[in-house]
Amino acid sequence: MWLTDFAQNLINGTLLGGLYALIAIGYTMVYGILRLINFAHGDILMWGVYFALYAVVAFGMPWWLGFLVGIALAGFLGFGIEKIAYRPLRNAPRISSLITAIGMSFFLESLAVVVFGGIPKSFNIYPKFFNHTLIFGHLRIQTLTFFILGITFLLLLGVLWLLYRTKTGTAMRAIATDIPTTSLMGANVDRIISLTFIIGSMLAATSGIMWAMRYPQVQPYMGFVPGMKAFVAAVIGGIGSVPGALVGGFLLGMTEILVVGFFPNLAGYRDVFAYVILIVLLMFRPTGIFTVYSEQKV
Amino acid sequence: MKKTLIMLSVVMLLVSAVFGAGTIKIGVAFPMTGGIAAFGQMTLNGVKVAQSLYPTVLGKKIVLIVADNRSDKTEAANVVSRLIDYNHVKAIIGEIASSHSLAGGSIAERSHVPMLSPASTNPLVTQGKHYVFRACFIDPFQGHVAAVFAYNNLKARTAVVFTDVVQDYSVGLANFFVKDFVAMGGKVYKEFYQSGDQDFSAQLTDALNKHPDVIYVPGYYPEIALMARQARQLGYTGPFLAGDGAEAPELVKIGGAAVNGVYYTSHFNADAPFTEIGKEFVAKYKEMFKESPSALAALGFDSYLLLRNAIKRAGSDEPEKIAAALRHTKHFEGATGYITIDKYGNTIKSAVVNVVKNGKFTYVTTINP
Known part of the structure; x- marks a missing residue:
């Protein structure tokens, strides 16, 4: 691999890693607070993208308004899912919620097949500006890259601010430790958990829209792979840790690209490398890179 | 009371036998959702055009039972099992992707039910099989x-x-x-x-x-x-x-x-059909779907007609006889050219080259075998 190719692949990896990080932030936030691996995260992502697409194509909204509507509707969807599927199981064993999340994921996918049809749709609803390519010598960068990086960092700061600088955030962190005690302290637990899901789903939709801008193919199963990769990224970073999701996302994206860059013949099996990294990392550092202190109740 | 019940069930049996005798069930195993859903949908459109032009054979109505393999290899095998064991179809049109036909084909082979793939071009699909055929050329x-x-x-x-x-x-x-x-x-x-x-x-x-x-x-x-x-x-x-x-x-x-x-x-370009029936197909397709047919639609159309022709020549809807008749298809006029199925279940035909020009599929040239 030549030096310019290496540099180009670093750019490619930044873009892919940024997308993984963006999806992983929402994933990890919900886990960090509720200790629930929300396998439906990728499917909420997909629904958010469809909402935005239909807002623009069917209702003729300008693209930016369509995006906002998509994100808002995904928030509603998350609220509904929590209320219907997760809340009744809050005191059930954790495995029950996990199975429900998987069921919810299948349900959302199948519902999307029925409602939107199985044929992939194009997400060509955003201005051409984002697809513009900047050329520096031999290197080429899509303007979307900067946009994705910007949004990722903004959302990261936003989530950290929410968690550590607001009263709601304090309540969220309290819920993560002990729900009954938090409730005794006067916090409205139901409301806080609903809010967590709404924010998590809006983050999912935001990342989905960014994903669709890079890979403009919208179909009911589009959330599965990004959701799975983001989950891996979150685990690598230390699930529950928001900065960890960022680091895990970039690490995963960069590795996928560089493995292919160095060994083009193995490109067909690059997912294998992503999961091998996960396994090796978990063997030496079971809690991920950013260890989250977790207290075992005795 | 008991007598009436018995009478009733006898009548029901007779009715179902009469209706059963009036139809021939053909399974369609296509990807209708998932990654290559567009292939299934386009091909099915072609099959429907053929069905609307030629709805019967041997005085019986042809009934299509569509099963979706969700663009998935495992599901591709499952739908073939389901069509044969549950729906008791006489023959199957499918599948589209070669890997799907490989998965589904081995089940059809084992059950001795003929399976005709409209578009699987990989040579392995029919290799060593006596009940798997195709309507397209090979890779x-x-x-x-x-x-x-x-x-x-x-x-x-x-x-x-x-x-x-x-x-x-x-x-x-x-x-x-x-x-x-x-x-x-x-x-x-x-x-x-x-x-x-x-x-x-x-x-x-x-x-x-x-x-x-x-x-x-x-x-x-x-x-x-x-x-x-x-x-x-x-x-x-x-x-x-x-x-x-x-x-x-x-x-x-x-x-x-x-x-x-x-x-x-x-396999085909609607702007340059190879045969007379190809022209008829294009006209009917445009009438039904208000757009030009794709190559896959043409192959779907041909698959239906090949199967219907085989049933006609067999004079029976027994899977074994349909398969034997399919094996002896010679110079059959389809929309994608004249089709002869050789002893390996393959077809020899001309190919076209198209290009995307200003967002349109445009004919470039024809290359003959």
């Missing part, structure tokens, strides 16, 4: 056509070949292309990906470093569309060449301007 020919076209028409000397490692279709076609292109004196570099991948930037960065005259992608349209977009972003302005897996309106919808200059080998 050694398609790869040859692509190599000849790349070398003579595109004047390409260096090609980068992208193989989808999980699709038998892609692996086979890529090998046949490479063999012929190298034999003619061309130079080949290889890259790999797998169905469902969305990011090809690393492979493309490596590929463009080889300065190819053409990029050959014998894969399916979802990946080709995304790959073309990313290649254009990385500065590639040359042509792409693909197989019949590229043809779907979604290629242009998702690929946008980036897929202009994508050439592909195919």
Whole structure:
């Protein structure tokens, strides 16, 4: 691999890693607070993208308004899912919620097949500006890259601010430790958990829209792979840790690209490398890179 | 009371026997959702056109039972089992992707129910099987056509070949292309990906470093569309060449301007039909669906007619007899040309080359075997 190719692949990896990080932030936030691996995260992502697409194509909204509507509707969807599927199981064993999340994921996918049809749709609803390519010598960068990086960092700061600088955030962190005690302290637990899901789903939709801008193919199963990769990224970073999701996302994206860059013949099996990294990392550092202190109740 | 009940059930049995005798059930195993859903839907449209023109055979109505394999290999085998064991179909039209036909074909073979694939071009699909047939040409020919076209028409000397490692279709076609292109004196570099991948930037960065005259992608349209977009972003302005897996309106919808200059080998072009029945098909298709038929629609149309013709010649709807009749199909006039099924269950026909020009699939040339 030549030096310019290496540099180009670093750019490619930044873009892919940024997308993984963006999806992983929402994933990890919900886990960090509720200790629930929300396998439906990728499917909420997909629904958010469809909402935005239909807002623009069917209702003729300008693209930016369509995006906002998509994100808002995904928030509603998350609220509904929590209320219907997760809340009744809050005191059930954790495995029950996990199975429900998987069921919810299948349900959302199948519902999307029925409602939107199985044929992939194009997400060509955003201005051409984002697809513009900047050329520096031999290197080429899509303007979307900067946009994705910007949004990722903004959302990261936003989530950290929410968690550590607001009263709601304090309540969220309290819920993560002990729900009954938090409730005794006067916090409205139901409301806080609903809010967590709404924010998590809006983050999912935001990342989905960014994903669709890079890979403009919208179909009911589009959330599965990004959701799975983001989950891996979150685990690598230390699930529950928001900065960890960022680091895990970039690490995963960069590795996928560089493995292919160095060994083009193995490109067909690059997912294998992503999961091998996960396994090796978990063997030496079971809690991920950013260890989250977790207290075992005795 | 008991008597009436018995009478009633006898009547019901008779009624169902009469209705059962009036129809012939044919299974259709296509991907109607998932990655290559567009293929299933287009092909089914062609089958429906044929059914509306020729709804009966041997004085019985042909009933189609459509099963969706969700673009999934495992499901591809399951739907064939379901059609045979649960729906008791007499024959099956399907499947479309070669890897799906390989999975479903072994079940049809075991149950001795004839299965006719409209579009699976990989040679392995029918190899060693007596109940699996196809309406399309096979990949050694398609790869040859692509190599000849790349070398003579595109004047390409260096090609980068992208193989989808999980699709038998892609692996086979890529090998046949490479063999012929190298034999003619061309130079080949290889890259790999797998169905469902969305990011090809690393492979493309490596590929463009080889300065190819053409990029050959014998894969399916979802990946080709995304790959073309990313290649254009990385500065590639040359042509792409693909197989019949590229043809779907979604290629242009998702690929946008980036897929202009994508050439592909195919079975049919509505602007240049090979036969009289081809013209009839185009007219009826436009009347029913208000658009031009794709090559897959034409193959779906031909598959239905081939099967109907076989049932007619067999004079029976027994799967065993239908299979025997299919095996002896000679010079049958279909929309995609004259079809003769050889002893391996394969078909020998001409191929066309089309190109995407200003977002339209445009006819370029015909290449004969």
